[in-house]
Amino acid sequence: MVEYSKQVIDHFMSPRNVGEIKDADGIGEVGNPTCGDMMTFYIKVKDHKLEDIKFKTFGCGAAIAVSSMVSELAMGKTLDEALSITNKDVAQKLGGLPKNKMHCSNLGADALHKAIQDYKQKNEK
Amino acid sequence: MVEYSKQVIDHFMSPRNVGEIKDADGIGEVGNPTCGDMMTFYIKVKDHKLEDIKFKTFGCGAAIAVSSMVSELAMGKTLDEALSITNKDVAQKLGGLPKNKMHCSNLGADALHKAIQDYKQKNEK
């Protein structure tokens, strides 16, 4: 099936942390459906740590797997730790991504970072 | 084998009247080895009839079959009858020739006519 790794297939088939958080502390969105991938991340923060993460993703197998992996990697981490996660880290953790997926589908870390920035903005006042 | 008819194959395999006539009354030659086909006809004439015909041919299967067929068709005929045999007649008698052979290889009648002309020239003096 395409050139997806076992890890990608696993995260795609059983994605972790799918859903919304109604009273999220921060929300981050990247991409748009026109180009094929769109991710929305919701976070709950407690003591500068990511207490909960949920996501919703429109996109290909890689986009969904990436979202799931990011949520798993960041869960329970401090905000600074989460901000240091890169898209490249995520791809690596997934055992690599097909070349043509590196660009558009590998935006999970960006979406999470946006959610964190959203939280920070709301709480810096 | 190529697109040769049964008749061509027969005349090619067992050509009639191959050879030379040492004291021929007329000799006719057409073609040349450079273009792939060359025929030499030898005739013996008696009472305005072709008493004997022999040929030698350098060339493809069609050229050899054509030579053989011409010799057979003309044998015993009057000179005028022989002169009325056309290359087209010969091809027809052979059950047709492949298109690319109609041009260069189908020169048997010409060679025979040349031999007759040679005879006539020698005897018109």
Add this chain to the structure above:
Amino acid sequence: MHHTIFFDNASSTRTDARVFEKMKPFFMQKYGNPSSLHDMGQEAKDAIEEARDRGAALLGVAAQEIYFTSCGTESNNFALWGLAKSLQDKGKHIISSSIEHISILNPLKELKKQGWDYTLLPVDSFGMVNPEDLAKEIRKDTVLISIMHANNEVGTIQNLKTLAKIASEKDITFHSDGIAAAGIIPMDLKDLGVDAYSISSQQMYGPKGAGAVYVQKGHRLKPYLLGGTQERGRRAGTENVPAIVGFGEAAKLAAEEMHIHAAHITGLRDAFIKGIMDQIKNVKLNGHPQKRLPGNVHISFEYIEGESILLLLNMEGIAAASGSSCASQALKNSQVLLSMGLTPTTAQGSILFSLGKFNTMQEVDRVLEVLPAIIDKLRKMSPLYKEE
């Protein structure tokens, strides 16, 4: 592998066992080169000529109007280039359509670089070219029109006869890419009035590796592959004898059995479409409601993306496609769907199920069993979807 439900017949078909049987001796016994003078060469040549007769019979044309190629793409490249080059002294404008296969569109772009000009006709929401649009776009220097017979993605079948008539009235050469149509729907090219037509073996239960171009006698056709005098000087290269023989057999079987298969496949198609419509909300059938290929089920599932649907189907042993398979790895949005007016988002969520003669109602039922849950799962993940 053997339990795959193969609903991707537009990408590739299983070679019919009878076709394969016919091909077999040409690998290890009758392996002569058709250009060779000896008996083994002649035997191979005779086999090719028999295949040519059969291809011609399928299309209702003369054998000497058929030229074999290596695939559908080569047929399209060759036909366009060979005709355009032969006509260039008359003019350099070509008309085609916006839903053509990329093996037409890319050669047009290349011809443009070489000094030609072309116009792509729009299509309506069903994927139909409007004959009036064609008439309007014809210029003094228009020498060639190429409009596909049936679209490989949405299955829409054009009014080819009407379009070809407009061309012929203006004395313009008319080519059609019939690769998705030939062997699947009945046709008589002389009646349709086209001057040139492309077909391919692997779309009609023949092997990969053979295609053909029909060009009506009297038209000049410049060769594209240059070298030896094969195919009466129009296509150089040692002929792929086994594939051509298989192609011929596939053409023969298609001519004989097409109507039976078409009825069977249409039955599956309609049951499948009804099942989807009944069970899944927010779906759209693309293409023409009537004028469509018997096996074509092209559906847009709103709010979700196609590849993820394909992946989950694949996990269930179901093979389907999103858009044209030659582009499916490139992930670009289908130009065909956009030309028909779909939004990019809806286009993203489109799946082509293409049914073929080997498919069964059991398979349709099985896919209908798993598809709703797949769509539901993905929609629940989608930020675009609001549960009702």
Add this chain to the structure above:
Amino acid sequence: MHHTIFFDNASSTRTDARVFEKMKPFFMQKYGNPSSLHDMGQEAKDAIEEARDRGAALLGVAAQEIYFTSCGTESNNFALWGLAKSLQDKGKHIISSSIEHISILNPLKELKKQGWDYTLLPVDSFGMVNPEDLAKEIRKDTVLISIMHANNEVGTIQNLKTLAKIASEKDITFHSDGIAAAGIIPMDLKDLGVDAYSISSQQMYGPKGAGAVYVQKGHRLKPYLLGGTQERGRRAGTENVPAIVGFGEAAKLAAEEMHIHAAHITGLRDAFIKGIMDQIKNVKLNGHPQKRLPGNVHISFEYIEGESILLLLNMEGIAAASGSSCASQALKNSQVLLSMGLTPTTAQGSILFSLGKFNTMQEVDRVLEVLPAIIDKLRKMSPLYKEE
């Protein structure tokens, strides 16, 4: 058919049974389109990539430097056009040789019509290109050199390394038509130093319908067949999966067994040549005495014409060729032989017996049994022959 003595391996080879076994599943079980996303597509794609690895291993290059095509002719057309087009901003002069296959010579003529210029190097009486001639003909605007590795008619093997070195010193791209050589004689393209190389499956006990081009990484190569993104965008069209798989297997077998076969075939060849020379007068072995393909026995029989020899051989169940099979029906005199200085008359009487790995010494003996009588029969019919 089955009792034919096939001494025409330069025209076509019998597909090795192991190759055919490997191909078989790809017709009716593994029939997916390699561009499809689903498992059956991936399975086909994996099979093609395995074949690419094997082709690359045979030539000593990297897999991503191999592009599959449909035949040798397409490989040559594609390589010449694709390289020439990519290099056209640097210059438009090409150097080739007078003994190239027509699938090189005809594309050169077409390129000339499109504004390129070319020079054909002469050969000596053995069919060898003189490296000094190459050096002399290089111009400021020379961007491409194409000289065949082994000649398909007379079997002469060029000093490719020397020729390629001259090109590389001047930074000129060097292509070689290796279709008669690949899989038959050992080679390491990196060592030979060529930039591009054409090969074909059917010359090495693989099926018809597959060829390949090697182009060294770093060189630009414009696609010739235009459409989808197959072969990393270099060659559009659905891949002929079974043929490519067969090609891969043939390459693997060649890499493993070539040395055994070469020894066997060389033995047959030398016995056959000696037999002819001993028994028949006024014959000439054409080509190079040492630098020749293991299976090549190219003989001129003085005073008689080739086709009639072939016909009589055919009647005895022996398949041979006169000149290049792609031209053999056209009856033109071989340009290769004329370039080597043969007179047209001698060239007319030339026969190529090409031996392959499936031939045996019994077959050689059988041909030697009937050949003298055939030659004698025809000579007795020939007006050029005077009995001694």
